[in-house]
């Protein structure tokens with residue numbers, strides 16, 4: 001016990017006495033995290049409106065209604081314009097997409113509502129291929145506004161009456177419909193017609209009053225969406241810094257782990273390792289003291305890095321503080337066992353350092369420390385679950401901006417401890433004690 | 436005190452030590468001589484439980500020396516051939532670390548560390564780091580680290596390599612003091628005059644085996660008359676005997 005204390009003390013004093021190295025170890029992740037954080041979203045902010053151009057070639061009541069409804073939607077930053085200009089705007093990347101409402105859209109759409117087998121009018125959406133995600137969103141929002149506007153006009157407006165007239169005519173001439181169905185459909189048309197007449201009368205008497213229009217019956221989307229950002233609690237918001245500090249913290253603390261491993265190799269070269277082994281201490285104690293001191297150093301570095309993130313960059317532990325501490329400690333254990341693994345597999349300190357830095361950068365990249373793992377392709381997201389860094393970054397993010405509870409800390413902690421156990425086992429197995 | 440019986444050790448196919456036996460009694464300095472690669476360091480490593488012999492036994496006071504955490508190792512002090520110090524760690528801190536590894540603690544640890552530093556004449560440099568020391572000072576501190584836990588057996592593997600005559604003399608006086616206190620010392624060296632001055636008995640090794648082992652005076656009798664060159668004081672030196680036994684061919 002006394003020997004363990006002396007060994008750990010020695011490691012800590014030697015590490016922290018090198019003030020310049022320590023300053024660099026702390027400053028590097030903080031500076032780089034500050035850069036990445038500001039590039040990748042910075043502090044919390046409102047989602048931006050999607051810039052979209054719209055071209056109304058129809059000019060009907062229906063198409064005007066659609067444009068008005070889209071203009072009122074907070075999801076869009078709508079730009080009514082001409083078709084050539086709209087396409088040019090998309091090309092320049094100034095708008096994500098441009099919707100072109102064709103001539104005769106109002107009549108055509110109302111007719112298509114009652115008669116599924118006529119040709120439907122087309123709204124062409126020109127889009128920026130680099131913004132394919134925006135296309136799906138714009139299609140969805142178009143569907144909502146077109147359905148509402150067309151539905152309403154079918155039951156009230158002039159185009160609705162015309163559409164009903166022609167539908168009725170077609171029904172009477174059709175031979176494909178049997179007598180009973182024809183009667184039922186005629187009853188439906190009668191009902192719609194009397195509804196249209198009543199609405200027209202109400203509109204006339206209430207001309208100028210705004211509520212008249214809104215009270216007009218019609219089909220509408222049976223739901224609305226309200227954009228609510230999904231973070232742990234209602235007040236917390238995604239913070240680019242919370243991600244970058246997790247990523248860079250993991251990266252640079254692992255670099256410190258490499259130094260632990262290289263330090264052991266250097267010790268071995270200087271004969272110090274042999275000298276220690278001549279003392280009445282077990283191998284487990286010698287390696288164990290390294291794990292303890294490495295874990296303490298890594299924990300302190302992590303604390304320092306996050307202290308800067310919290311003090312200057314608005315990083316907050318929105319989730320479980322206990323979970324955060326547990327994850328940080330598990331990661332620190334991972335770091336020190338990683339260092340031992342390097343010492344066990346490495347030969348010369350110089351060659352080992354280069355290789356270990358490469359391996360660490362790969363691990364860190366795959367772990368989502370540079371760019372968040374959720375933008376990885378599906379298969380890569382699955383594969384990277386086998387990298388310990390992924391668990392570290394995900395865990396730290398879960399406890400910070402995602403604001404998740406202690407429950408979300410169990411899996412990352414367990415995964416990192418499992419990796420640590422494997423690393424330590426391999427290290428003890430492969431460690432060259434004789435040399 | 437220290438007893439080694441029939442030690443064997445090979446690295447892969449290469450035999451480093453083949454059947455070495457030796458004894459070091461309390462109050463005695465035994466010299467271990469041999470050309471480069473003779474197997475001296477390997478023998479010392481086996482004596483202190485650092486390397487496990489392929490076969491053979493080492494005992495201290497009758498108790499077998501194990502490896503790892505074996506408590507008998509507390510009775511052995513090792514001065515390794517390479518200087519083994521934490522260069523960035525204060526001299527006194529190095530001593531306290533090694534003391535703690537050998538089971539010392541608290542006030543006893545502090546006292547012993549100070550005493551060891553005093554013995555090698557480095558008290559005024561206690562807080563300084565070995566990286567600021569001269570080669571001779573590092574050697575002395577290297578020896579002090581082996582003494583801090585006051586071992587009964589002291590194994591010194593070329594402790595005076597690169598040391599000036601002044602430091603060497605100081606080291607010798609320290610070792611003679613330890614002998615007078617009843618410690619058992621094994622002294623490995625390439626310098627015959629060191630062995631001649633210091634050692635009561637000498638073991639000469641070559642190619643992993645003991646070529647001769649006897650009192651200094653008895654060893655001189657091994658030399659055939661025609662090889663005796665010194666006529667003034669004595670008709671042979673230990674160096675003559677050494678070269679006679681191990682040849683003049685360069686090693687390693």
Ligand SMILES: Nc1ncnc2c1ncn2[C@@H]1O[C@H](COP(=O)(O)OP(=O)(O)OP(=O)(O)O)[C@@H](O)[C@H]1O
Nearest residue numbers: 434435446451469470471472473474475476477478
């Ligand atoms: N770890 C090792 N691996 C392989 N061979 C070794 C190892 N240690 C020693 N040897 C070999 O064992 C033989 C004895 O080496 P040892 O270091 O014991 O010699 P020595 O007498 O101490 O030499 P020197 O006077 O140069 O210190 C040498 O041939 C050496 O090459």
Ligand SMILES: [Mg+2]
Nearest residue numbers: 475476477516
């Ligand atoms: Mg040697």
